[in-house]
Amino acid sequence: MTWSSSSLSYPELKPIQSINAHPSNCICIKFDPTGKYFATGSADALVSLWDVEELVCVRCFSRLDWPVRTLSFSHDGKMLASASEDHFIDIAEVETGEKLWEVQCDSPTFTVAWHPKRPLLAYACDDKEGKYDNNREAGTVKLFGLPNDS
Numbered sequence: 093m094t095w096s097s098s099s100l101s102y103p104e105l106k107p108i109q110s111i112n113a114h115p116s117n118c119i120c121i122k123f124d125p126t127g128k129y130f131a132t133g134s135a136d137a138l139v140s141l142w143d144v145e146e147l148v149c150v151r152c153f154s155r156l157d158w159p160v161r162t163l164s165f166s167h168d169g170k171m172l173a174s175a176s177e178d179h180f181i182d183i184a185e186v187e188t189g190e191k192l193w194e195v196q197c198d199s200p201t202f203t204v205a206w207h208p209k210r211p212l213l214a215y216a217c218d219d220k221e222g223k224y225d226n227n228r229e230a231g232t233v234k235l236f237g238l239p240n241d242s
Contacts, residue, residue, distance in 0.1 A: 120162055124169040129186065131172055133160025139174045141186065151189045155182045158200075164213070166206045173213055175201035181215060181236070195236045212237040 116135040123130045129150070132140045139153040139160055158177035165172055171192060175181040181195040181204060197217050204215045213236040 119160055122163040122165055124165040124172075124186065125167060126169040128169065129165075131163050131165070131174075133163050133174060135159040137176065139163065139172070141172070153182065153184050153189060155184075155191060162201065162203045164204045164206050166211055167209050171206070171211070173204045173206065173215075175204050175215065181213070183213070193236070207237075210237070
């Protein structure tokens with residue numbers, strides 16, 4: 093199944109443009125805080141970065157092996173975090189696509205979110221299996237970007 097996006101006219105809501113983004117289902121989408129880009133994550137394990145004005149894909153990030161579950165842009169729009177069932181979070185520089193960090197996790201990551209004013213990333217993983225208490229009803233929220241992180 094191909095994910096596509098359609099632009100609609102207002103107030104008639106008639107389709108005026110459609111773009112194809114991924115060859116499989118799109119799972120998540122985020123706009124960067126500057127309004128220049130939006131990113132999509134898909135079941136094909138790709139993150140696509142789109143120019144908002146031109147509606148063209150400017151870059152793809154392909155370091156994940158599992159479907160992309162969650163995305164988040166940093167407060168300044170310079171970094172993009174993406175995560176999946178892989179046991180790491182990919183943090184990339186938006187303008188170059190270069191990998192900045194690979195945050196290791198013990199389990200799949202369900203959500204990532206950058207602090208609104210600082211380079212601090214919060215993330216939640218499925219820690220109910222493995223070395224953590226299996227009877228616990230809640231997962232764990234962790235932080236990356238504290239002074240001791242590298």
